[in-house]
Amino acid sequence: MTIAPGAWREVALSDEEYHQIVELLGREPRPVELGMFGSMWSEHCGYKHSRPLLKGFPTEAPWVLEGPGENAGAIDAGDGLAIVFKVESHNHPSAVEPYEGAATGVGGIVRDIFTMGARPIAILNALRFGPLDSARNRYLFDNVVGGIGGYGNCLGIPTVGGEVFFDPSYNGNPLVNAMCIGVTKHDAIMRARGQGPGNVIMVIGADTGRDGLHGATFSSVEDPEASHRGVIQVGNPFLEKLLLEACLELLQGDDVVAMQDLGAAGMTSSTVEVASRGGVGAEIDVALVPRREEGMTAYEVMMSESQERMLLVVRPEGVERVREIVERWSLNAAAIGHVTDDGMVRVLDDGEIACEVPAELFTDACPTYVRYAEENPKITAARETAIAVDDIEPSAVGETLLALLGSANLGSRRPVWERYDHTILTNTVVGPGQGDAAVLRLKGTKRGIATAIDCNSRYCWLDPELGAKHAVAEASRNVVCSGAKPLAMTNCLNFGNPEKPAGYYQLSRAVAGLAEACRVLGVPVVSGNVSLYNETADLAVMPTPTVGVVGVIEDVTQRLTMVPKPGDRFFLLHAGNAPTLGGSAYLADVHGQTIGAPPAIDLDKEAAVQSALLDLAAQGLVSAAHDCSEGGLAVAVADMSLAAGTGVKMDLAIADGERRDAAWFGEAPSRILLTISPDKADRVVSARLPESVQLTELGTFEGDLIQLGDAGVPLAQAKRVFDSALQSESGDA
Numbered sequence: 052m053t054i055a056p057g058a059w060r061e062v063a064l065s066d067e068e069y070h071q072i073v074e075l076l077g078r079e080p081r082p083v084e085l086g087m088f089g090s091m092w093s094e095h096c097g098y099k100h101s102r103p104l105l106k107g108f109p110t111e112a113p114w115v116l117e118g119p120g121e122n123a124g125a126i127d128a129g130d131g132l133a134i135v136f137k138v139e140s141h142n143h144p145s146a147v148e149p150y151e152g153a154a155t156g157v158g159g160i161v162r163d164i165f166t167m168g169a170r171p172i173a174i175l176n177a178l179r180f181g182p183l184d185s186a187r188n189r190y191l192f193d194n195v196v197g198g199i200g201g202y203g204n205c206l207g208i209p210t211v212g213g214e215v216f217f218d219p220s221y222n223g224n225p226l227v228n229a230m231c232i233g234v235t236k237h238d239a240i241m242r243a244r245g246q247g248p249g250n251v252i253m254v255i256g257a258d259t260g261r262d263g264l265h266g267a268t269f270s271s272v273e274d275p276e277a278s279h280r281g282v283i284q285v286g287n288p289f290l291e292k293l294l295l296e297a298c299l300e301l302l303q304g305d306d307v308v309a310m311q312d313l314g315a316a317g318m319t320s321s322t323v324e325v326a327s328r329g330g331v332g333a334e335i336d337v338a339l340v341p342r343r344e345e346g347m348t349a350y351e352v353m354m355s356e357s358q359e360r361m362l363l364v365v366r367p368e369g370v371e372r373v374r375e376i377v378e379r380w381s382l383n384a385a386a387i388g389h390v391t392d393d394g395m396v397r398v399l400d401d402g403e404i405a406c407e408v409p410a411e412l413f414t415d416a417c418p419t420y421v422r423y424a425e426e427n428p429k430i431t432a433a434r435e436t437a438i439a440v441d442d443i444e445p446s447a448v449g450e451t452l453l454a455l456l457g458s459a460n461l462g463s464r465r466p467v468w469e470r471y472d473h474t475i476l477t478n479t480v481v482g483p484g485q486g487d488a489a490v491l492r493l494k495g496t497k498r499g500i501a502t503a504i505d506c507n508s509r510y511c512w513l514d515p516e517l518g519a520k521h522a523v524a525e526a527s528r529n530v531v532c533s534g535a536k537p538l539a540m541t542n543c544l545n546f547g548n549p550e551k552p553a554g555y556y557q558l559s560r561a562v563a564g565l566a567e568a569c570r571v572l573g574v575p576v577v578s579g580n581v582s583l584y585n586e587t588a589d590l591a592v593m594p595t596p597t598v599g600v601v602g603v604i605e606d607v608t609q610r611l612t613m614v615p616k617p618g619d620r621f622f623l624l625h626a627g628n629a630p631t632l633g634g635s636a637y638l639a640d641v642h643g644q645t646i647g648a649p650p651a652i653d654l655d656k657e658a659a660v661q662s663a664l665l666d667l668a669a670q671g672l673v674s675a676a677h678d679c680s681e682g683g684l685a686v687a688v689a690d691m692s693l694a695a696g697t698g699v700k701m702d703l704a705i706a707d708g709e710r711r712d713a714a715w716f717g718e719a720p721s722r723i724l725l726t727i728s729p730d731k732a733d734r735v736v737s738a739r740l741p742e743s744v745q746l747t748e749l750g751t752f753e754g755d756l757i758q759l760g761d762a763g764v765p766l767a768q769a770k771r772v773f774d775s776a777l778q779s780e781s782g783d784a
Contacts, residue, residue, distance in 0.1 A: 054079050054080065054082065054085060058085065059072075059085060059089070061089075062085060062086055062088070062089025062090070063089055063093055064085075064088065064089050064092060068092060068418060071416075071418065072085075072088050072412075075412050075416055076408065076412070080408075081404075081405060081406060082350055082405075083349050083350050083353055083398060083400075083405040083406045084405075084406045084407075084408055086319075086350050086353065086354050087316075087319045087323070087353060087396075087398075087406060087408070087413065088413065090315075090316035090319050090320065090354065091316065091319065091320065091323055091413040091414065091417065092413075092417045092418070093316075094549075094581070094583050094584065095315050095316075095581075095582075096315060096316050096320055097414075097417035097418075098419075098581055099417065099418060099419055099420055100419070100420050100422065100549035100550075100555065100558065100583060101544065101549075101558065101562070101581040101583070102419050103419050103420075103421055104558065104559055104562040104563075105119070105562065105579075105581075107562065107563065107566040108562075108565070108566050108569065108575075108576040109566065109569050109570050109575045109576065110575050110576055110577065111575060112538075112539070112573070112575045113127075114126050114127040114538055114539070115127075115539060115575055115577055116133050116237060116240065117135075117167075117240060117242075117577065118575070118576075118577050118578075119576065119577065119578055119579065120328075121167065121242055121243060121578075122137070122163040122164075122166045122167055122243055122311070122312060123135050123136060123137035123163045123164055123166075123167050123169075123231075123233075123578050124136060124137060124539065124541060124576075124577025124578035125167065125169075125235075125240055125577065126538050126539045126577060126601065127237070128234070128493060128496075128498065128500070128603055129496065129498055129603065130495070130496050130498075131236055131237050131238075132234055132235070132236060132237070132493065132495075132496070133169070133234070133235050133236065133237050133240060134232060134233075134234060134500060134601055134603075135164050135167045135168075135169035135232070135233045135234070135235060135240070136164070136230065136231065136232040136233070136502075136541055136577075136578065136599070136601055137160060137163050137164065137230065137231065137541050137578040137579070137580070138160070138175075138177075138228055138229065138230035138504065138541045138542065138543045138578075138579065138580060138597060138599045139156070139159060139160045139163070139228070139229060139230075139543060139580040140156070140226065140227065140228050140229075140543050140545060140580055140582035141153060141155065141156025141159065141227045141228075141229065142224065142225065142226050142227055142228075142545065142582050142585055143582075143584075143585075144156070144284065145191070145195055145198075145225055145227040146191070146223065146224055146225055146587075149190070149191045149194035149195045149198060149225070150194040150195070150197055150198040150201070151198060151284065151285055151286060152195070152198065152227065153194070153195040153196075153197075153198030153199050153202075153227050153229075154198035154199070154201055154202035154286045154288070155202070155284040155285070155286040155358055156198075156199075156227050156229045157174060157176075157198070157199055157202040157203050157206075157229050157231075157286075158202055158206075158286045158288065158291050158358050158359065159229075159312070159314045159315075159358075160174075160229040160230065160231040161174070161206065161208065161231050161291065161295070162291070162294075162295075162312040162314065162359075162361070163231065163312055163314070164231045164232070164233035165233065165295050165298050165299060166241065166243065166298070166310050166311065166312045166361065167233070167235070167240055167241055167242075168235045168239045168240050168241035168299070168302045168310075169233030169234055169235035169239075169240075170233050170234060170235065170299060171208050171231050171232070171233040171295070172208070172209075172232055172233060172234055172476055172478050172491060172500075173208065173209055173210075173211045173212075173231070173232045173478070173479075173489065173491055173500075173502065174199075174203050174208055174209065174210045174211070174229065174230065174231050174232075175210070175211060175212045175213045175229075175230040175231075175232075175489070175502060175503075175504045175599065176199055176210065176213040176214075176227070176228060176229050176230065176504070177213055177214050177226070177228040177230075177504045177505075177506065177543070177595075177597045177599075178192075178195060178196075178213065178214070178215045178216070178225065178226065178227055178228070179215075179216050179217075179218070179221045179225055179226035179508065179545075179592065179593075179595060180192045180195075180215070180216075180217050180221050180225045181217065181218070181219055181220075181221045181222035181223070181225075182217050182218075182219060182222075182459070183217060183459055183777070185222065187222075187223070188217075188221075188222065188225075191225050192225075195225060195227055196467055196470055197470065199227075199229070199470075199471065200470040200471045200472075201288070202286055202288045202291075203288075203471060203472070204471065204472045204475075205288035205289060205292070206288045206291055206292050206295075207292060207475055207476070208231075208475070208476070209471070209472055209473045209474060209475045209476055209478070209479055209482075210468070210471035210472070210473055211473050211479050211482055211483065211489035211491065211502075212482075212483060212488065212489035212502065212503060212504065213464075213467075213468075213483075213504060214504060214505060214506075215464060215467060215777075216460055216508055217459045217460055218508065218509075218593055220512075220590060220591065220592050220593045221592050221593070222587065222590070223587035223588070224585050224586065224587040224592055226545050226582075226585065226592060226595055226597075228504075228543045228545070228580075228597045230502075230504055230541065230599045232491075232500065232502060232601065234493065234500075239302065241302055241307070241309070241310050242309065242328070243309055243310060243311040243321075243324060243325055243328055244309050244325070244328040244329040245308075245309050245325040245326050245328065245329035245331045245333060245364050245390050246308050246309060246329050246331065246364065246390070247308060247331075247364075247366070247390055248331060248332075248389075248390050248391055248392040249367060249389060249390065250308060250364050250365060250366055250367065250389065250390040251364070251365045251366075251367055251370050251386050251388075251389055251390075252322070252325075252333060252334075252335055252362065252363070252364055252365075252386070252387055252388040252389055252390065253362070253363045253364075253365050253370070253373060253374075253384060253385060253386050253387065254313070254318070254340055254341070254360060254361070254362055254363075254383075254384075254385055254387055255294070255297065255298075255360070255361050255363060255373075255377045255382055255383065255384045255385075256290070256294045256313075256359045256360040256361050256382050256383065257287065257290055257294075257343075257357055257358060257359040257360050257382075257383070258341045258342055258343035258357070258383060259317075259318075259340050259341065259342050259343065259347070259352055259355050259357050259360065260342070260343045260344050260347075260355060260357045261344055261347065261351055261355060262284050262285050262355070262356065262357055262358075284356050284357065284358050285357075285358065286358045286359070287358065287359055290358075290359045290382075291358070291359045293380045293381055293382055294359050294360075294361060294380075294382060296380060297376060297377050297379075297380035297382055298310065298361060300376055300380075301363070301373060301376055301377070304369070304372070305366075305369075306365055306366055306368075306369025306370075306372055306373055307363050307364070307365055307369070307373065308364050308365070308366060309325055309329065309363070309364035310361060310362070310363055310364075311324060311325050311361070311362045312360075312361060312362075313356075313357075313360040313361060313362055314356070315356065316354070316356070317353065317354060317355045317356045317357065317360075318335075318337070318340070318352060318353050318354075318355065318362075319353045319354065321362040322335060322362065322396060322398075323396055323410055323413045323414065324414070325362060325364060326390075326394070326396055326410040327410040327411065327413070327414040327415075329390075330394070331390050331391065331392060331394065331410075332390065332391035332392065332393045332394045332395040332396065332397070332410065333388060333389075333390060333391065333395075333396055333397070333410070334388045334389055334391050334395075334397040334398075334399070335387045335388030335397075335398055335399070336387060336388060336398075336399040336400070336401065336402065337349045337352040337353065337387070337398060337399070337400050337405070338399070338400055338401035338402075339385055339386065339387040339388075340352050340385065340387055341383045341385050343357075348400075349398065349400035349405040350405075353398060353405075353406075364390060365386075370386055394409050394410055394411065395407060395408065395409055395410065396408055396409070396410045396413065420549075420550075422549060422550060422552070422555035423552050423555065424552055424555045424556035424559050424560075425552040425553065425556055426553060426556050427553040427556075430512065430513065430553075433513060433645065433646050433647075434513045434514060434633075434646070434647065434648050435648075436646040436647060437647075438632050438633070438638070438646070438647055440638070440642050440644070440712075442710045442711050442712055443711055443712045444711075445711065445760060445761045445762060446761070446762060447762075448685070448711070448715055448759050448760060448761075448762035449757075449759065449762035449763060449764040451637070451641060451685075451712070451715070451716065452685050452686070452689060452715075452716075452757070452759065452762075452764060452769070453764060453768070453769065453772050454640070454641050455636060455637065455640055455641065455682050455685075455686050455716065456686065456689060456769055456772050456773045456776070457772040457773065457775065457776050458636070458640040458776060459776055459777060460636060460639075460640060460681070461636055461640065461681060461682050461686055461776070462772075462773055462774075462775070462776015462777060463484075463773045463774045463776055463777070464483065464484070464777070465483075465484060465774065466777045466778065467777070468482075468483035468484065471483075473489075478491040478492050478494065479491055480492055480499065480607060480610060481501075481533060481610055481612055484694065485612045485613065485614060485694065486532065486533055486610075486611065486612040486613050486614075487503060487528075487529035487530075487532040487533065487613060487676070487677060487678050488501045488502055488503040488529045488530045488532065488533040488535070488602075489501070489502050489503070490533050490535070490604065490607065490610045492607050493603075493607070497605070497606050497607060497608070498603055498604060498605055498606070498607060499535065499603070499604040499606075499607030499610060500535075500601065500602070500603060500604075501530045501533040501534070501535030501601070501602045501603070501604055501610075502530065502599065502600065502601045502602070503526050503529035503530050503599070503600055504526065504597060504598065504599040504600075505522055505525045505526040505529060505597075505598055505600075506518075506522040506595050506596055506597045506598060507521050507522060507525065507634075507649075507680070507681065508593040508594070508595045509593065509634045509636075509639060509645050509649075510522075510634050510649040511557075511561060511593060511594040511595060511596060512593040512594060512645065513633070513634045513645065513646075513647070513648065513649050514634075514648065514649055515556070515557045515558075515560040515561040515564065515594050515596075516560040516561060516563055516564035517564060517648075517649050517651070517652065518561065518564065518594070518596075518649060519560075519561040519562070519563075519564030519565045519568065519596050520564045520565075520567060520568040520652050520654065521649065521650075521652060521720060522565070522568075522596055522597070522598040523540065523564075523565055523568035523569055523572060523574065523598050523600075524568060524572065524652060524654065524657045524720055524721070525598075525678065525680055525720070526540065526598040526599065526600040527540075527572050527574055527600050527602075527661060528657070528660075528661060528678050528720075528721075528723065529600070529678050530600050530601070530602040531602075531661040531664050531665060531676075531723075532611060532613070532664070532676040532677060532678050532723060533602075533604065533610055533611050533612075533676075534604050534609055534610050534611040534665070534668045534673075534676075535602035535603055535604035535610075536602050536603060536604070536665060537572070537573075537574050537600050537601070537602040537661075538574065538601060538602050538603060539574055539575050539576070539577045539600070539601055540569060540574045540575070540576055540577070540598055540599060540600045540601070541576070541577060541578040541579050541598075541599045541601075542565060542576060542579040542580075542596055542597060542598050542599070543579060543580045543581075543582065543596075543597040543599075544558065544561070544562070544579070544580070544581045544582065544583075544596050544597075545582045545585055545592060545594070545595040545596070545597065546558045546561070546582075546583050546585060546591070546592075546594050546595075546596075547583070547584065547585055547586045547591025547592060547594075548583065548584050548586055548591065549583050549584075553591075554583075554591060557591075557594040558583070558594070561594055561596045562596075564596075565596055565598070567654070568654055571654035571655060571657075571658060572654060572657065572658055572661075573658070574600060609668070609669075609671070611668060611673060611675060611676045612675055612694075613675055613676065613677040613690065613691055613694050614675055614691070614694045614695045615674055615675045615691050615692075615694075615695050615697065615726035615752045616674055616675075616695070616697075616726070616728065616752070617695070617697045617752060617753055618728070618729060618751065618752065618753060619674050619675070619726035619727060619728055619729075619751070619752045620726070620727050620728075620729060620732045620748065620750070620751050621688075621691075621699075621701075621724055621725060621726040621727070621748075621749055621750060621751070621752060622724070622725045622726075622727065622735065622746050622747060622748050622749060623679070623684070623722060623723070623724060623725075623746070623747045623749055624660060624663060624664055624667075624722070624723045624724075624725055624744065624745075624746055625660065625719075625721060625722040625723070625744070625745055625746075625747065626653065626656035626657070626659065626660050626720075626721040626722075626743055626744060626745070627743070627745050628650070628651070628653070628656075628719045628720065628721060628722075629709075629713075629717075629719065630650070630683055630684070630713055630714065630717030630718055630719040631647070631648075631649075631650045631713060631717050631718065631719065632647060632710070632712065632713050632716075632717050632718075633646070633647025633648040633649055633650065634646075634647055634648070634649035634650075634718070635647075635681075635682075635683070635716065635717060635718045636681040636682045636683075636686070636716075636718070637682065637683065637712060637716035637717070637718075641716075649718075650718055650719045650720060652720040652721070653721070655743070656721050656743045656744075657720055657721045659741040659743045659744050660721045660722075660723060660744055662741065663740050663741055663744045664676060664723055664725070666738075667725070667735060667738060670734075670738075671731075672727060672731050672734055672735050672738070673725050673726070673727065673735075674725075674726045674727055674728055675691065675695075675725070675726040676723055676724065676725050676726075677690060677691050677723070677724045678722075678723055678724075679719075679722035679723060679724055680718060680720075680722075681718065682716060682718075683715060683716040683717050683718050684703070684714075684715060684716075684722075684724075684749075685715040685716055685759055686716070687724050688701055688724065688749070688750075688757070688759070689757050689764075689769060689773075691724060691726070691752070692752065692757050692766060692769075693766070693769060693770055693773055695752060696766070697752050697753065697754075697766075698752070698753060698754035698755045698756045698757060698758065698766050699750060699751070699752050699753070699754075699756075699757055699758060700750045700751050700753060700754065700756075700758045701749050701750035701758060701759055701760070702749070702750060702760055703715065703749070703759070703760055715759065724749075726752060736748075755767070757769055
């Protein structure tokens, strides 16, 4: 069948890319082949603009068991156990259909974990929306949160942490990043590498329908006006639970030699990737694929992104055992093909050839691009704009604190996390609202897993390289504040159009910043995802390189929270860096300005501060710890006060010429608030700290006021304001 002129553009291929395909094949592609190239060469699957940049990431360490390239990364947790984790985006689907988009985002990331042979034990998320005074943004926010809760709760996996941020740049283009963590044994990790010519290819799980057609390509183009409702996947968490249990049972035996989730690009990507990773070929017949809709074509079967499906490579003698186990879990199991030794991906439709292409042409031959990069002059000007707001009077400190506590970006997240089950499975020992990182017990050991997900999008907009460094530092710092040592990270790179000089500038500089911070802080990258073309009406989202860090605490009973005890003295552990107002929440949320240079960061000093806290915690000297970040000292102290339900008395020495608003609400990295019981305070004060680390006493937790110098705010009033931050006019979240 001849390809119609320009048909390749409908699958997001450029004219040049189409001509490259014709040259590689030595002929015009068949229609199914064209669709498969469109999916595999999309940004979502092929990483055309990001792959050259990602090579700079550090990915190795003695504790890394599996780095980038598989469905998820894995690190050593001790006692022969592995922690498997990854974060991915579902931005574009959530912009079109927020509930199902977010729900299937959770389903997809969970499958990435149990595909590796790990039982999922926790979900986190990082969300971005436009301001909630817009009815459309409120709709997106409510339904994304509902989709995450609806899928995760039904699946029986706790959602234990995350972050939410609001800015006009996300109007119409929310970011929905989902992270999942699982646990397995070292020798039980499963890879998605096809092996053994003659081995049988099976598809198990749900039937294939027309939902999700070309989801990968739709997420890789700039097309804000078109309606893509037809490509949104529809999830069934109860079916996914059955699939999870069936897969984990299958992996207890040795019949299955490879397993691959049918996620983005569905049957296309799973078949190609299993063949490519294993250096083998694959032949399947789509006529054998169970379908829930009549009249589906080979093209539709190969492009469908129907959820809750898995591709298996099975030894011939194990096919009936696999079928028996899968059917016992009330799921379908169908043998649809076999592994070959010729390196070809061959797709038949009832015996007729629909695709016959070397696997490497879908993967290794995918073009990559290094674009011209230039910063948007408007952002340069914003970064270089001098801070012109008037300093606050002493009497205005309390009023300013209330304004920040009541802002959507710093107020209580309780209306969000109350919609999630965060205690199921009985692993959660530090959940939402209790600490800077979630902490989960590692059953069968005395250890615990700590995890946090972070990104300051304002910093990244003003200076993407510096902002990315802050993202790694803050996520690691939050894990340290739980008493755990950070071991590795996963990332989700959310950016605008990389074909534009400004978009490529943000992407390339942010990746450079992430790489440097990971090297200095010793947290290698083991997995990740890239989501580009996040633009609406030519407005790109703030660059958002979301960072998820995972660490291990040797004794989970020694974990830290951010909740001080009444009477605790509190200190600031820091590197001596003065807080600044550039890029601060204070300027943005009180004065409506995102301007100035974000605070500089010395990564070596950051590492020293984190190490100092871990040393003090290991000696049992720390009662509670909290990262001092957005909103500065005043907000961080108020956070701890509100978490404990206890007032605080704090004074701050403000030097001559220093701005009062910068001292209270300015921001700086490498600062951690510690609370110490009075009987241990002298030991902390006399402790030997690294030369670059300082300890400054600030006050005591007591009473029923948040007392900041001469300004006092009743704790009850602060709580009312804090708790109402995400409420709508009707009082609903």
